[in-house]
Amino acid sequence: MSRPEDTLSADIHYDDTEARKYTTSSRIQNIQASMTHRALELLDLPGPSLILDVGCGSGLSGEILSSIPPEEGGPHAWIGMDVSASMLDIALQRDVEGDLMLADIGQGVPFRAGTFDAAVSISAIQWLCNAESSEDSPTARLSRFFGGLYASLKRGGRAVCQFYPKNDDQKKMITGAAVKAGFGAGLLEDDPETKNVKVYLVLTVGGGAIEGSGGDITGVVRGMEGVDVLDARRNQKSGKGEIKKGSKAWIMKKKDQMERKGKVVKATSKYTGRKRRTAW
Amino acid sequence: MKILSLNFLTCAVKACKSSSDSYPLHPKDAELVQDEIEVNAQLLVNLLPRLDWTALSTTATELGFPALPPQPPSAEDLQADDKTLRDLHNLLMETQIMEGKLVCGNCGHEYAVREGIANFLLPSHLV
Ligand SMILES: C[S@@+](CC[C@H](N)C(=O)[O-])C[C@H]1O[C@@H](n2cnc3c(N)ncnc32)[C@H](O)[C@@H]1O
Ligand SMILES: [Zn+2]
Numbered sequence: 001m002s003r004p005e006d007t008l009s010a011d012i013h014y015d016d017t018e019a020r021k022y023t024t025s026s027r028i029q030n031i032q033a034s035m036t037h038r039a040l041e042l043l044d045l046p047g048p049s050l051i052l053d054v055g056c057g058s059g060l061s062g063e064i065l066s067s068i069p070p071e072e073g074g075p076h077a078w079i080g081m082d083v084s085a086s087m088l089d090i091a092l093q094r095d096v097e098g099d100l101m102l103a104d105i106g107q108g109v110p111f112r113a114g115t116f117d118a119a120v121s122i123s124a125i126q127w128l129c130n131a132e133s134s135e136d137s138p139t140a141r142l143s144r145f146f147g148g149l150y151a152s153l154k155r156g157g158r159a160v161c162q163f164y165p166k167n168d169d170q171k172k173m174i175t176g177a178a179v180k181a182g183f184g185a186g187l188l189e190d191d192p193e194t195k196n197v198k199v200y201l202v203l204t205v206g207g208g209a210i211e212g213s214g215g216d217i218t219g220v221v222r223g224m225e226g227v228d229v230l231d232a233r234r235n236q237k238s239g240k241g242e243i244k245k246g247s248k249a250w251i252m253k254k255k256d257q258m259e260r261k262g263k264v265v266k267a268t269s270k271y272t273g274r275k276r277r278t279a280w
Numbered sequence: 281m282k283i284l285s286l287n288f289l290t291c292a293v294k295a296c297k298s299s300s301d302s303y304p305l306h307p308k309d310a311e312l313v314q315d316e317i318e319v320n321a322q323l324l325v326n327l328l329p330r331l332d333w334t335a336l337s338t339t340a341t342e343l344g345f346p347a348l349p350p351q352p353p354s355a356e357d358l359q360a361d362d363k364t365l366r367d368l369h370n371l372l373m374e375t376q377i378m379e380g381k382l383v384c385g386n387c388g389h390e391y392a393v394r395e396g397i398a399n400f401l402l403p404s405h406l407v
Contacts, residue, residue, distance in 0.1 A: 048323035050284075050330075070322075077323055077373070079285055081400075088397055097317070099285045103292070103400035107407045110292035110400060112303060114330065135404045144407070154330070 003166060010127045014057070014084035023058040023090050032060040032122055035198060038190065039120045039160040040068065042202055049076045049117035052152065054105055054145075054161070055124025056080025057087040059096035065120070066097040079116075081105055106141030109148030116152055119159035125201075126163045129170050142174065146181035150205060159183075159203040171199065178203055281382070281398045283343075284327075284372040287336050289398075291384035293406045301386035304335040307342055308390070310380035319369045325355045327372075340371065 004013040014022070022028055039061075048070075053062045059080065068074025078098040082088050088100050103110070106128050128145055129138045149159060165171040171187065178185045183203040190198040289305055296302035333352040340348050358365045382391040382398060389406070392399045 048320050048326060050323070050327060075320065075323075077284070077320070079288075083401070092395055092397070099282045100396070101281070101285075101398045101400050104402075107400075107402055108292055108294075110290050111288045112290050112332075115288040117326070136407075 003164075005126050005130050005164075006166065007130075009083075009130060010055075010124075011083045011085070014087045016086045016089070019058060019084065019086035019090050022087075023060065023094070029060055033064055035122050035162045036061040036064040036120065038198070039122065039162060039200065040064070042160045042188070042200065043118045043120070043158050045073055045076070045118060047073050050115070051076050051078040052109070052111075052116045052119040052149075052159075053078045053080040053098060054109075054119055054121035054149070055127070056082050056091065056098065056100065057084070057124070058090035059094055059098065061120060061122040062091075062098040063094075063096055081109070105145045105148075106136070108144045109152045111148075111152040113151050114154040116157060117154060118157055119149060119153060119161075121159070121161040121163070123162060123164060125161050125174060126165055126170065129166070129173065138173065139177070142177035143180070146178045146183065149203075150181045150183060153205045155205055157205045159201075161201040161203070162198055163201065165199060175201060182206075281377045281393050281396060282373060283336075283339060283375045283377075285398075286339055286377070286382070287331055287372070289382070291386060291389060292400050292402055293384065293387050293389055295406075296384060296386045296389075299386040302384050304332070304339055305382035305384055305391065307339070307377055308381040308383050310343060310377045310393075312343065313376050313378050313396075314370070314374050315376060317369075317373050319365065320373075321358065321365055324365065324368055324372070325358055328352065328355055328358065331372075336371075343375075345371070 051065055053065065056062050056078075057080075062078050062080050065074070065076040065078045068076060080088075080091070080096075080098045080100050081103040082091075082100070083102070083104045085102055088102060091098075091100055105125075125145070128141045153159060163174065165174065175185055175187060178201060182205070184206065185204075186202045188200045188202055190200070286304060286307070289303075290296070291302035291305060293302070331352060333348070337348045337350075340346075353361075353364045353368065358368065376396055377393050377398075378396050380393050382393060383389070384391075389402075
């Protein structure tokens with residue numbers, strides 16, 4: 001299947017015709033809604049929050065954020081950034097509740113430090129990897145995006161970015177850029193090895209009040225249905241703490257997880273990231 | 281562009297990152313509208329400690345609103361006093377800049393606002 005991401009820039013691909021086609025497809029509406037719900041589940045917000053919707057498009061993801069009832073901790077307020085005027089135009093016509101801005105996330109995230117409780121991005125950030133130009137590179141764009149995103153989230157905040165990586169290299173490039181910006185990062189896949197696979201990059205900002213909660217990526221997915229975390233504090237009573245990443249026990253556990261749906265396939269932290277920095 | 285967002289947005293120009301004059305952006309030739317939106321008290325209580333009250337006062341004055349009280353309300357004020365809650369809700373959530381510009385006090389860059397959408401796209405030499 002051809003990927004427009006590989007040849008076009010997003011503002012060109014999402015013109016008026018494509019924006020309308022995209023938004024009126026009930027198949028797409030359903031998929032975007034369910035992925036946004038999944039992202040919210042991973043964010044696990046305690047109450048009504050201010051959320052950044054990265055690549056908000058015509059508002060299919062954002063309107064889910066607005067629709068969460070008080071019993072489920074909502075509704076949330078959101079600010080959406082998108083580079084396609086046509087997509088934003090449809091969002092206006094659909095009268096979404098979020099605040100919209102025309103902006104290229106590859107240029108940065110222009111909010112003061114600690115603005116958002118959380119961020120979501122549904123089916124957008126793979127676009128950051130496209131077309132190299134003499135003026136810009138995917139590496140620079142990813143770095144400005146994740147650097148800006150990191151700063152704009154409050155300490156202890158989280159971001160969940162569902163994206164469609166072209167291949168493993170792109171997955172690594174994106175995850176690596178997030179780690180380099182300071183995030184604790186994990187990749188989670190729903191329906192792995194099927195054509196409906198959905199990849200979620202789960203990001204945490206350290207500095208939460210409780211030691212081990214803020215920057216700890218495993219805390220994010222702990223207790224999630226169908227998701228196993230890459231440490232064993234939950235199961236291990238010995239008080240020895242987590243199974244060391246890369247140890248035999250860890251690899252065994254990981255293999256075990258491969259058989260389940262909704263598994264964490266990769267966890268990285270600031271520290272593993274540092275070690276590998278030269279490789280990126 | 282809601283006034284809420286204006287309290288968090290900074291100039292996107294790279295050279296302005298380290299300047300305190302690049303926040304808040306200053307509305308110019310602003311046309312405002314008021315939208316009726318349901319009050320979300322919990323959201324406001326959550327946001328309250330994150331608001332920059334000085335910047336919000338500046339914005340309110342620049343838009344021609346009556347001066348805000350010198351001190352922000354407390355979470356208790358918001359929960360106990362419906363008028364305070366509604367006033368804050370009205371300013372932050374219901375008031376929108378529909379047309380106009382947002383101007384950086386440091387570099388002078390003007391971000392156009394059309395149909396309520398602010399344009400933050402930068403020419404590449406400013407990124
Ligand atoms: C598949 S749509 C998803 C829109 C929305 N999140 C949803 O779930 O329906 C991808 C969106 O990402 C936006 N996008 C791509 N690259 C972007 C960039 N560099 N900055 C901002 N938005 C971008 C596109 O314009 C498009 O609206
Ligand atoms: Zn500036």
